[in-house]
Amino acid sequence: MSKSKYASSFLKIAGASFLALSLAACGNNDSTKDTNKAEQATKDTRTVTDAMGNKVEVPVNPKRVLASYLEDNLVALDVKPIAQWSVNDGASIQDYLQGSLEGVETINYDLPLEAVQKLKPDLIIMDSATMVEGDKYNQYKKIAPTYVIGKEVNNDWRDELLRVGEVFDKKAVAQEKLDAYDAKAKAAKEEIATKYNDPSAAAIWIVGGKAFIVGDNLSAGAVMYGDLGMKVPALVKEVSAKATGNWSEISLEKLAALDADQLYVINSDGKNDKVTSSKIWKTIPAVKAGNVHNYGPETSWLYTGTIANTQMIDAILKSLSK
Secondary structure, three states: OOHHHHHHHHHHHHHHHHHHHHHHHHHHHHHHHHHHHHHHHHHOEEEEEOOOOOEEEEEOOOOOEEOOOOHHHHHHOOOOOOOEEEEOOOOEOOHHHHHHHOOOOEEEOOOOHHHHHHHOOOEEEEEEHHHHOOOHHHHHHHHOOEEEEEOOOOOOHHHHHHHHHHHOOOHHHHHHHHHHHHHHHHHHHHHHHHHOOOOEEEEEEEEOOEEEEEOOOOHHHHHHHHHOOOEOOHHHHHHHOOOOOOEEEEOHHHHOOOOOOEEEEEEOOOOOOOOOOOOOHHHOHHHHOOOEEEEOOOOHHHOOOHHHHHHHHHHHHHHHHO
């Protein structure tokens, strides 16, 4: 074989060998890349189990969180959502949180699928199982990992905060917030019992020309009676026994018999509402005694959570000191 032919044959063999090695190397690199991607994906998510038993792969550092009606918990944990809860296309929002949520767009309380899709969340947190009834959970899950906080319509707010903390790997922070709240509530309870002679109290919400009274273990009732130890009026006990929600409609005739030392009124109808301008209203013992404390719907009285409840405690202590 001539030198030129030998060289030519060698180059062909060498080239073929090099090509084979290159292809093999590329294959190994692709395989390595796939493995690295899988490992990275695992590192970038955490598996948590929600109240429905769903194992949810949540992002370690979610950037676009949607958690309608859980904003109190988010703000407490220093998490800013991409949209906030509202009613009537933003007409009603949680005003008491706007110091932290100002500029955050609104989404309707029932989280319409199209609206959720447009927001492109990377994590969805649902307040209760009722929000994902039927096939809704699977529909939301197609948009982003979806975590359900509780099975009940009204979940214990403390448990809610801890569960939200777990989702963001901030359970220790959530516990710190609860401990601080409980310490504040304990001190306020002692002050109310000793300094203000352990009064009874009730909260009334006026909206749409009607009056609603809070239950003895939900929302503002949980704060007044559970956390602060204020006495539960007989009428509140009676209504609570049949209550199906946080606030129950009550007639003016019933309210006339309200045996509360202190009355907290959240008025969504304004100064000229039909309830407080009625003759019957003026016969209520707390009204006659001048122990009525008025608040607007922009306050935290209609909501619940560490921030809302803290503000309620401050409002109650301030009202009693007058």
